[in-house]
Amino acid sequence: MRADLDPRLADRPEGLHIAPMTNGDIRAVLRIESLSFSTSWPPSAFTSELNDNKLAHYFVGRARSGADGDAVVAYGGIWVILEDAHITTLAVHPEQRGKRYGERILVHLLHEAIERGASWITLEARESNTVAQSLYRKYGFTTVSTRRAYYSDNGENAVVMWAGNLRGELYRNRLAALERQLNAGSQP
Numbered sequence: 613m614r615a616d617l618d619p620r621l622a623d624r625p626e627g628l629h630i631a632p633m634t635n636g637d638i639r640a641v642l643r644i645e646s647l648s649f650s651t652s653w654p655p656s657a658f659t660s661e662l663n664d665n666k667l668a669h670y671f672v673g674r675a676r677s678g679a680d681g682d683a684v685v686a687y688g689g690i691w692v693i694l695e696d697a698h699i700t701t702l703a704v705h706p707e708q709r710g711k712r713y714g715e716r717i718l719v720h721l722l723h724e725a726i727e728r729g730a731s732w733i734t735l736e737a738r739e740s741n742t743v744a745q746s747l748y749r750k751y752g753f754t755t756v757s758t759r760r761a762y763y764s765d766n767g768e769n770a771v772v773m774w775a776g777n778l779r780g781e782l783y784r785n786r787l788a789a790l791e792r793q794l795n796a797g798s799q800p
């Protein structure tokens with residue numbers, strides 16, 4: 613769907629405008645990436661994801677950011693392979709965290725996955741990353757396994773999280789309820 617026709621991409625009072633990531637966004641994304649992860653993706657990884665990987669779908673969130681006007685403050689991406697989706701990355705600029713931007717990007721990724729036919733979605737997170745795990749659990753992800761010493765920088769384990777039956781009524785209702793709370797600015 614064209615970004616300018618997608619009601620989910622319309623400007624929101626909460627101030628995050630989500631749109632497909634373009635090559636022009638990569639510089640800003642890399643800045644957030646380097647502030648968010650101990651091992652960052654190189655620029656070529658984003659370039660090839662955007663230009664060569666037909667299964668990949670990446671988005672940025674823009675918001676008012678100080679005197680700079682609108683700036684990229686968050687991003688995330690998924691791969692969708694038939695019924696399986698994989699969240700490859702998700703990050704919010706450290707100065708912009710706690711404003712539900714991460715949650716908005718995740719909701720966008722979930723809708724994208726569902727619209728593209730996914731029934732399951734998985735991701736890996738560092739065992740110590742309790743903030744991200746809490747966000748994912750809120751959206752129905754559960755930990756299904758541990759990959760030992762998955763992260764080469766410090767040998768940390770990864771937890772593999774999974775949410776299933778995304779297209780089922782139960783999950784759609786859960787997502788809709790969480791989204792209503794998100795848009796109303798109230799949280800459970």
Ligand SMILES: CC(C)(COP(=O)(O)OP(=O)(O)OC[C@H]1O[C@@H](n2cnc3c(N)ncnc32)[C@H](O)[C@@H]1OP(=O)(O)O)[C@@H](O)C(=O)NCCC(=O)NCCS
Binds near residue numbers: 704705737738743744
């Ligand atoms: C994880 C991340 C994307 C969350 O983004 P955010 O915009 O700060 O989070 P939000 O304001 O949208 O919060 C949504 C949910 O995240 C969790 N969360 C956010 N901040 C939290 C904190 N300080 N402590 C515990 N849980 C937290 C909660 O579940 C929260 O929902 P709740 O308030 O209803 O409990 C952000 O912290 C980040 O970029 N971290 C570094 C990169 C990273 O770890 N990415 C994930 C890789 S798997």
